[in-house]
Amino acid sequence: MQTREVKRQEDPLPVIGASQPPINHKKLSLIMIGLIVAVSMTNIDSTIVSLSSQAVQSGLGLTASGIQWIVNAYMLAAAATFPFCGHLSDLAGYKRIMLSGTFLFGMGSLCCGLVPANSLSLMLMIFSRALQGIGSAMMFPAAIGILFSYSAENKRAGNMALFFAITGAMTCLGPILGSWLIQYSWRDIFFINLPLALVAIAMIVSMIPKDSPTTEPGSQHIDWAGGLAVGLAMIALIVPIQQGSTVGWSDWRIIASFGASLVLFLVFGFWDSHVDNPIIKLRIFRNPPFDISQLAMLVAAVIFQPIMYFLSVYGLLALNRSTLMTSLFILYFFLGFLVSALLGAQLFNRHGMKPVLLIAGLIAATGFSLMSLTAGSLDKGLPSNTVWLSLSMVVAGAGIGFMFSPSSTDAVNRAINASYGEVTAINQTFKNFGGALGMAMLGPLCTHYFALDIHKALGKYGVSASRAQAIADTIGSGTSAGAQSQFASMPQSMRNMIMPLIRASYASGSSKVFLAMGCLSLLFIPLALLYPRKGKQIFAGKTIKNQ
Structure with missing residues (x-):
């Protein structure tokens, strides 16, 4: 209540x-x-x-x-x-x-x-x-x-x-x-x-x-450093999350980007807790x-x-x-x-x-x-x-x-x-x-x-794991018509059999x-x-x- x-x-x-x-x-x-x-x-x-x-x-x-x-x-x-x-x-x-x-x-x-x-x-x-x-x-x-x-x-x-x-x-x-x-x-x-x-x-x-302007006197400035730090921290976090499965989670660039994101968030927290108008x-x-x-x-x-x-x-x-x-x-x-x-x-x-x-x-x-x-x-x-x-x-x-x-x-x-x-x-x-x-x-x-x-x-038709990944990445936001173009070299009967499997x-x-x-x-x-x-x-x- x-x-x-x-x-x-x-x-x-x-x-x-x-x-x-x-x-x-x-x-x-x-x-x-x-x-x-x-x-x-x-x-x-x-x-x-x-x-x-x-x-x-x-x-x-x-x-x-x-x-x-x-x-x-x-x-x-x-x-x-x-x-x-x-x-x-x-x-x-x-x-x-x-x-x-x-x-x-x-x-x-x-x-x-x-x-x-x-x-x-x-x-x-x-x-x-x-x-x-x-x-x-x-x-x-x-x-x-x-x-x-x-x-x-x-x-x-x-x-x-x-x-x-x-x-x-x-x-x-x-x-x-x-x-x-x-x-x-x-x-x-x-x-x-x-x-x-x-x-x-x-x-x-x-x-x-x-x-x-409606900001109170004494706060007529923008905390550019804090804003830049938190903005870069978000970017540094999103990029490795989206790219990790492609380049590998153990890739040094992925690890470095996660590390940079953590450091930037900490810098932002420290900075904005010590400035007058964060x-x-x-x-x-x-x-x-x-x-x-x-x-x-x-x-x-x-x-x-x-x-x-x-x-x-x-x-x-x-x-x-x-x-x-x-x-x-x-x-x-x-x-x-x-x-x-x-x-x-x-x-x-x-x-x-x-x-x-x-x-x-x-x-x-x-x-x-x-x-x-x-x-x-x-x-x-x-x-x-x-x-x-x-x-x-x-x-x-x-x-x-x-x-x-x-x-x-x-x-x-x-x-x-x-x-x-x-x-x-x-x-x-x-x-x-x-x-x-x-x-x-x-x-x-x-x-x-x-x-x-x-x-x-x-796989039984000879499509390897790497080829399957390439197909998925190519047609992963396309239509069935776009998917069929990936198998254009195959006979029509084969394409008719494959497309339901792709869908x-x-x-x-x-x-x-x-x-x-x-x-x-x-x-x-x-x-x-x-x-x-x-x-x-x-x-x-x-x-x-x-x-």
Whole structure:
């Protein structure tokens, strides 16, 4: 049972934008539309690229590992720069940073669409996707700051909830929009961002009043050294995780990269605990409920960010479906996610985070376990029966959706003595770093088991283990048509016999990924048990005691 007692706080938080006068409802609605267009552009992009991975891969002649790096570059760049961008938005002004981020995201999209198909394709695409990630990192804290600054105090919670609900729901448009654009060219999935960016920039310029820096006097600088250390530490950790299975875990470069990551994290911790205005206030993490909510977000992101990629490839390759049918297939996951998100928010408002995490863990683990069982059943004669798979996707999506929004809200509520730009940056850093970590871990896991099953199925036809690994890496994010091109020299009758084995092999590899996601979901349960029953959350200058 939870009761809440609200009282005035003696030392208010440094609430961002508190000095800005509220504006009328009509103008604020137009501002919100501009912000939603800009932020939704980044959410849609994350799913549209996953769905279109095969077209990008074949268009640029990339391997499965290459396309995974293209997906990961965006999240890793965003995670590494979010700490900077949270402080930068507080320091330079939200409107200025929002415009800069939208422009940079648009330029990154343009560069992605113009990447030529040559030996530099992968490097240029990774660079362009990183630009998009940095632009996204600039936009999000600034958008939160603008909304909070210009909303009346009694309207802030409702405006924020509406903003998060709409931008989150826009993620569902990615698969549908991608399936339509991919009929013309894979480059259009990036070019579509250009008119959206122009619309957002026009609305932000015309509607949002001129802002001013909101950081308190005496903190008018950015901790560049600390931000650089933590950003490089994250990169140094992700690279060996993704490359370890390829070059070998005992390779000196892998060991050195892990060592460098550890050293950089220690340097960051030491540095930021000894400077006046650190890039991340480490004392924020002295609040156990805040820490648990952030860890829950990290675990959820490890699952949620990569799931779109694996479901896309599963539909295209294992089920041999069209891009359009695959996009509709993915919507089952989002259906469960969105419906459950509303229920999770209601439970959180009534009873706090503890029961939310417990229920989310049980539902998600059940859903992903069922997905693992049904996805890997292609070799048992069930390739066309996806009813149970669809239902299990709804359950899995419901588990993640149940806790996704509450964990962010709880983290922000409990961050003491930090601006909302800083707290949003920390939350989004965990989210994007989790997504990059998930792709780095689960991508090689899928490719490894895919190659093992290819060798097991085709070894009798003379396909060696190394050849099976090469096949898995080449077609690991492609369609059945792309897979057939790997056996073009074989007679048609032989290809007809091999392709079902290839589809079943990828289905088996995917089932291992879904099982791993189910195991990760179980981590929500110990986090729920560790979550304190009694605590104090501080939000917008008010103290709320939970029992």
